Amino acid sequence: MEMTILQVFNGLSVSSILLLIALGLAVTFGLMNVINMAHGELIMIGAYSTYVTQGLFTAYMPKSWFDTYFIAALLVSFVVAALIGWLLEMILIRHLYGRPLDSLLATWGVGMMLQQIARFIFGAPNVAVTSPSWLNGGLAITSSIVLPYKRLFIIVLVALVLTAMYLYIYRTVQGRRMRAVMQNRNMAGCLGISTRRVDGLTFAIGSGIAGIAGCALTLLGPIGPSIGTYYIVDAFMVVVLGGVGKLIGTVAGALGIGMFNTLFETYTSASIGKVLVFALIVAFLQWKPRGLVALRTRSLD
């Protein structure tokens, strides 16, 4: 029984992490249709931003302030990753709209370059980030069920990011423009929307969210030049399974994969669990090729 409760929580936690790493991609791939293989590296940039922010706090701030570095790091990660994403869009991606194969190869190349740059700047070995003390430990429900604060924090963070994204896309003028451009670029352009600016901004936002994911993942995982490669497959899986183009699909995809992964892993092993999840996804996509939430409003153009 305790195992069941713990595993339901773990499933939720895995889902929230998957959702966090996939949300940025849901924008760049899902909305903009750019197969962004450098998404993992944007996560890496977020992680290193956290590392640098922590270093700055240790060096220049009073010790008692140290625990607040993580909040600052979340913002810094978003801004740095968004800036790099915006640059990437300006220099490269905008020449590649509508050319999936080219954007795939180009962003893959960019990803490798970013990895090597990180290796030059920070060195090949992993770096360590000390998590803030208020996230250490866990909520003890019974003696054997301990819900780590870090995992709870990530669940809350995902909910916040998701809400912010929803409000931005569906409740603001910029969001409406974004949707207009993604649905029908030519028509939106005719109506006076600067599609170039919207593209740049959208890609920057997607990248920034990847940065936030990178920051949050420093709590649980390694921080090194190649961490992006661990997350990129999962991120694509979530977006493809969820259905390209709708946020709610990404949420459903993340929940589905997270829950099933935990379930399978409980009864088999980590390797077999992953294989079973992939098999299930492949089978599902045979049945519903467009994912869980199939809605493509782009079909108009």
Added chain:
Amino acid sequence: MKKQSVIVKGWASFVLCAILMSGCVTEKEAAPNAGADNGSAPIEAKGDSIKVGILHSLSGTMAISEVSVKDAEMLAIEEINAAGGVLGKQIEPVIEDGASDWPTFAEKAGKLLQQDKVAAVFGGWTSASRKAMLPVFEQNNGLLFYPVQYEGLESSPNIFYTGATTNQQIVPSVSWLLENRGSKMFLLGSDYVFPRTANKIIKAQLTAEGGELAGEEYTPLGHTDFSTIIAKIKEAKPDIVYNTLNGDSNVAFFKQLKDAGITSKDMTTLSVSVAEEEIRGIGADILEGHLAAWNYYQSTDTPENKAFVDKYKAKYGADRVTADPIEAGYTAVYLWKAAVEKAGSTEVAKVKEAAKGIEFAAPEGKVTIDGDNQHIYKTVRIGEVQADGQFKELWNSGEPVKPDPYLKTYDWAKGLSGE
């Protein structure tokens, strides 16, 4: 635009498959694509220098570990050159990048042997890279010095193994754990050749020495979510977790173990792939109190080690640390030098013959090349991680242990080496 989204999705799934497959391929033993043409090229030192190859991953996922070994080997070469070289000649290193890709290792090994005609190569880290290079060295009659602890059950006439084999690391550490920390053991490892072979040996040993297997789990390389595995460990309530995870998974495992409220006081973990360098990337606060088994620590107390650590830090920076494979790489260069000087030649057959029984006062203490299997005698050490990221030695074998890669001297291991 229906069509486009289908195309996009098609490509996305193609890429996913490609990534997944590349993940699989890297774990297989890659066939060498650098074929050897016609047997052995006579390797003679020319002019005033002797060429040696350095072949490690300087890019890709393994760069995290291998760059430091390359640095240690370069340090040894520099020292030897400053002291007059080998046979009066300077050593000229030829550095190649294996790029964390096993076929590349085979290809570069072929290039070093055939084109550069190096006298010896120092290189490799993963078992997969060694197994890819092995046929190249055998066909070209080259000489490889491999510096990392590995799963044993191998003894190539063209390889010198300066890292530990199983009876110099895993087997004694399991015995020590059973005597000192309890009998119920949970085996956790990455899903590839080293952990699976190591755990096969451990299971046979547990049966023979009265231990109990509490569970066995493998994760894909690069696995970063250990919530389920930690839940399973909690339920199995083992005394000991024997950890053969490799690479970045260790970071995720230990961070999440601590968050789940399990500390080194509640449960012993012993790792065989976590050394000083990895501690820096995980954080000493997270690892404090956990155990590791190696043959060398930066804190190992020998005069040779003090000098080695000082020189390494002077050359590469005070923040750098030394660790077991780094020391084994450094020692390998000196062992080769000693063998060449004894043979009076760099010819492979003569060097191999001369190498038998060569002794060297390494940073880890005295090491001796075993004439039968070209491994080296090494002292086994179990250490506990301290708050400063260094190890405190809890136990050592007292004297260098004779290497036994096929575990022939252990009754319970019969049948393991059959493959």
